[in-house]
Amino acid sequence: MDLIFEGIIKAFWLLVTFDPEVMSIMFLSLKISGSATLVSLFIGLSAGSALALTQFPGKKIVVGAVNTGMGLPPVVVGLFVSIFLWRSGPLGFLELLYTPTAIIIAQSIIATPIVTGITLASLQQLPKKMRLQILALGASRAQMVWMLVKEAKLPLLAAVMAGFGGVISEIGASIMVGGNIKGYSRVLTTATVMETSKGNFDIAIALSIILLFLAYLINLVLTYVQQRERPR
Amino acid sequence: MSETSAFSVPGSDTQHGASNIQLPATDAILSARNLRVVRGGVTILDVPEFVVREGEVLCLIGPNGAGKTTLLQNICYLHKSFEGEVMFRGKIIGKDHGVFDYRRRVAMVFQEPLLFDTTVFKNVASGLTFRGVDKKEIRKRVAENLERFGIAHLRDRSARTLSGGEAQRTSLARAFATKPEILFLDEPFASLDPPTREGLTRDLEKILLESQTTTISATHDRNEALRLSDRIAFMRNGKIEQLGTPAELVNNPLDEFVASFVGVETVLTGNVVGKGEGGTWIVSVSGKDIEVTEPLSEGESVVIHISPENVILSNNFVSKKTSLRNYFAARITCIMPMGPFIKVYLDCGFPLVAYITNESKESLGLSEEKAVTASFKATAVQVIARKETEID
Known part of the structure; x- marks a missing residue:
């Protein structure tokens, strides 16, 4: 118990004194996961909207694939991104393995199905006649899509948070393609694993508290969104 | 046959x-x-x-x-x-x-108001915004229609906070704003x-x-x-x-x-059995004779309706010499208050419905199972449809 107690006290000390190493790991994590979320938003919002608003043969198969992708194991993503970026791999010439860019690529692949799936569900949850109502008010197709996205803005915010939450807390892909290089590709999760294995519980706990705080913020926003009512 | x-x-x-x-x-x-x-x-x-x-x-x-x-x-x-x-x-x-x-x-309003998650003003303005109407004109047309539908005071309210009636007024104003x-x-x-x-x-x-x-x-x-x-x-x-x-x-x-x-209460099927007095025709419904003014042919099968507001109830026997050509002894089977009037269901040998006022109910002392006389003019009977009967 002393170990945990002392660890928590030291962790709070590291946080309140803005320990440079902890801060640098936190900011790098936010930068990498934030970038990956932006990439996944760009792809996922477009793909989710297109899926929600069009009908085509085999749509259910595609939706099923997206839903499966929402639970994509990060280590599997890490494995395939590593193979592709390996020196002798198809994209080895880019020399991206063990760089923050490699982590962004892997995390984007993890987050994109999450954002796509939630976007699809958000737009499908709008009243079915909303689309007809917008068209009946004289909207062009582009205006209609934009209005629907605006109407689903809060569930779409949930997509952002879920995507971000999914990547900031994953470790498998980050450690496999990032390499956990100090000051370069070391993020919150990889650092926590390493510090724990070294017995540096204070730093590990400090990093965990930051992760928990971010997870709490995300869930707070999601709860707010879930409990909100739509207009009549 | x-x-x-x-x-x-x-x-x-x-x-x-x-x-x-x-x-x-x-x-x-x-x-x-x-x-x-x-x-x-x-x-x-x-x-x-x-x-x-x-x-x-x-x-x-x-x-x-x-x-x-x-x-x-x-x-x-x-x-x-x-x-x-x-x-x-x-x-x-x-x-x-x-x-x-x-x-x-054109514009369409649905059963559900389908308002956007924004203010009443922006909802009413949405059709005009889609059309690229300039802001000054939008303000003018939105104000006109908010006033027209009695929701000017809700201008800055969120659509989420509106009652069903207010929301549907907003939806109608939104449609009308596009002229x-x-x-x-x-x-x-x-x-x-x-x-x-x-x-x-x-x-x-x-x-x-x-x-x-x-x-x-x-x-x-x-x-x-x-x-x-x-x-x-x-x-x-x-x-x-x-x-x-x-x-x-x-x-x-x-x-x-x-x-x-469309709300016709008493619809009856009967057969034309002959001519009555003064050029009327007699339709037999469940063994009761009803006089009708519309021209018919003997032997025809017809569907008639009698408007409830044309049926008169009384406690006394009605003389056949009045203008009310149809009179029947009736029993009240049900009395149903309908707000400003009362609907009375009668059994005259055939079902009949009458509308009366609350005052009439009180003055006649009407109650269920009470025997009354129901009467109506021959002109109150309208023929909905007729069916020719062919004999082989």
């Missing part, structure tokens, strides 16, 4: 079957030809011809699944799931007239409570009269249809089965189903 099954309708201006519709082309703002919608091999809409005159209010009534909403959404061009042609001001939409341009000249040449209403008051619906119907009636906006409205509410419309189209099984003025539908419904749908 065999009977023909087809019912014909006595002479009237009412059109049974839309294929008979003939209107001057210059009157038509919207018309449709050979409109057909087939889903899963089932024809859910089959309208050979449909014409809407400029400035009129046309109500579509009919049971669930009659095709009212399908007709509205297709002629509004929200779907292109139909075969046939829709013409706006004589031009075929999608051929001589652009679909997008057509949709910007539509045709307004499509798909049961806009169906989900409102009766007092709110009454208030909104009254306001809409006034606004439609002032604006002379051509309106096509689908509704289940016969009172709303009778009150708002210049013409009513009765739909069943995807077809327009009867089209006429409200008076024509009430006085001369196509059949018993239409009669009950």
Whole structure:
């Protein structure tokens, strides 16, 4: 118990004194996961909207694939991104393995199905006649899509948070393609694993508290969104 | 002996079957030809011809699944799931007239208000924003319509906080703000409570009269249809089965189903057994003779209706020498308060319904099971349909 107690006290000390190493790991994590979320938003919002608003043969198969992708194991993503970026791999010439860019690529692949799936569900949850109502008010197709996205803005915010939450807390892909290089590709999760294995519980706990705080913020926003009512 | 099954309708201006519709082309703002919608091999809409005159209010009534909403959404061009042609001001939409341009000249209000998650002002402005109208004009037109629908005080309120009636007023104001040449209403008051619906119907009636906006409205509410419309189209099984003025539908419904749908209470089937006094005809209903003024033929089988407001109740025997040619000893089977009046169900050997006032009920001391005399004029009996009986 002393170990945990002392660890928590030291962790709070590291946080309140803005320990440079902890801060640098936190900011790098936010930068990498934030970038990956932006990439996944760009792809996922477009793909989710297109899926929600069009009908085509085999749509259910595609939706099923997206839903499966929402639970994509990060280590599997890490494995395939590593193979592709390996020196002798198809994209080895880019020399991206063990760089923050490699982590962004892997995390984007993890987050994109999450954002796509939630976007699809958000737009499908709008009243079915909303689309007809917008068209009946004289909207062009582009205006209609934009209005629907605006109407689903809060569930779409949930997509952002879920995507971000999914990547900031994953470790498998980050450690496999990032390499956990100090000051370069070391993020919150990889650092926590390493510090724990070294017995540096204070730093590990400090990093965990930051992760928990971010997870709490995300869930707070999601709860707010879930409990909100739509207009009549 | 065999009977023909087809019912014909006595002479009237009412059109049974839309294929008979003939209107001057210059009157038509919207018309449709050979409109057909087939889903899963089932024809859910089959309208050979449909014409809407400029400035009129046309109500579509009919049971669930009659095709009212399908007709509205297709002629509004929200779907292109139909075969046939829709013409706006004589031009075929999608051929001589652009679909997008057509949709910007009409507007539709649904059963659900379907408001956007923003303020009332921005909701009402949305149609104008889509059209790229300048901000000054938007402010002016939104203010006009907020005032028109009595919701100016809600201007800055979030749509999320509105009551059902306020939300539907906002939805109507949003449609009117675009100054539509045709307004499509798909049961806009169906989900409102009766007092709110009454208030909104009254306001809409006034606004439609002032604006002379051509309106096509689908509704289940016969009172709303009778009150708002210049013409009513009765739909069943995807077809327009009867089209006429409200008076024509009430006085001369196509059949018993239409009669009950437009609110005719007493519908009876009987046989013409001979001539009465003064040129009337006698129809025998369940062994009781009812005098009718409409010209009939002996031996005919007819369907008649008696308007409840024309039935008089009394505690005394009514002399046959009065103008009330029909009088029957009756027993009250049920008394049903209906707000401003009372509906009295009677058993005269055949069922009969009468409307009376609360005062009349009190003065006559009416109660269930009480014996009374029910009387009505021969002119109060209207023949809905007749069936020729053929003898081999």
